[in-house]
Amino acid sequence: AQSVTQLGSHVSVSEGALVLLRCNYSSSVPPYLFWYVQYPNQGLQLLLKYTTGATLVKGINGFEAEFKKSETSFHLTKPSAHMSDAAEYFCAVSGSMNTGFQKLVFGTGTRLLVSP
Amino acid sequence: EAEVAQSPRYKITEKSQAVAFWCDPISGHATLYWYRQILGQGPELLVQFQDESVVDDSQLPKDRFSAERLKGVDSTLKIQPAELGDSAMYLCASSLRENTEAFFGQGTRLTVV
Numbered sequence: 001a002q003s004v005t006q007l008g009s010h011v012s013v014s015e016g017a018l019v020l021l022r023c024n025y026s027s028s029v030p031p032y033l034f035w036y037v038q039y040p041n042q043g044l045q046l047l048l049k050y051t052t053g054a055t056l057v058k059g060i061n062g063f064e065a066e067f068k069k070s071e072t073s074f075h076l077t078k079p080s081a082h083m084s085d086a087a088e089y090f091c092a093v094s095g096s097m098n099t100g101f102q103k104l105v106f107g108t109g110t111r112l113l114v115s116p
Numbered sequence: 117e118a119e120v121a122q123s124p125r126y127k128i129t130e131k132s133q134a135v136a137f138w139c140d141p142i143s144g145h146a147t148l149y150w151y152r153q154i155l156g157q158g159p160e161l162l163v164q165f166q167d168e169s170v171v172d173d174s175q176l177p178k179d180r181f182s183a184e185r186l187k188g189v190d191s192t193l194k195i196q197p198a199e200l201g202d203s204a205m206y207l208c209a210s211s212l213r214e215n216t217e218a219f220f221g222q223g224t225r226l227t228v229v
Contacts, residue, residue, distance in 0.1 A: 032215055043120075043207055043220035044159070090158055094215045103172060104149065104218055106158035 002027050002093045004107035012113040019063075019078040021110045023091030026072065029102060033074040034092040035065055038109075044090060050074060061085070086114045118142040120221035122208050128227045134196035137224045141190070141210030148185055149218060150193050151207040159207055165191065166214060198228045 007022040025031055032051050036044040048059025055067040065076045074091060088109045095102025121140040129135045141148050146167050151159035162181065163173040168188040176183065180199070185191040195202055205225050209218040 034217060036220075041205075041223075041225065043122075043222045044209075046217050046219070049217050102215060103161055103164070104215075105161070106151075108158045109156075 006107035021076040122221035132197040139208030145210035153205040
């Protein structure tokens, strides 16, 4: 079974500061990992994904995440926060291509607040 | 750019009434998902289709919820009767196949009064 834990329901940063959103996963099979962003009353938009290959993945809007199997982590970072980054961020896990059906399971989300 | 279409965007209904949501996935996407998102929480999978077949509906309250994807393309999620606790955002998503990235629609915000 898959599960995701996002540490911190709220993270506050100043504009221009480093953004770090934490995600730890549990998976009985090799995982695929995703970060999504959600703005109020909108659907979820994919930021980035890890499937295979390079463990440091780059996404849209300057975000990146590193898959660390030994730590079962997939933390999201951005060097310099912008006001427009304020949103809800969700980490998600599914199975990988050859693991058969696995649910796409989401964490509870982290709200990023950016102050001027 | 191809998108997942959902309608309606907003729905207010009285408890005990029936309500239905529609989703049109991205063309060619075999996998379709319905998620429920309660305010302040992450999305919870209600049902997942592979083409027209249900592959997971373990969290779907089957006494009142039903979902279908008759021709393996668009899908309808129905609630009958609606309860106050059903107030939530209902999100539809699709992916090319299972275990690939899911693309989400704008969602339907349901309020049951």
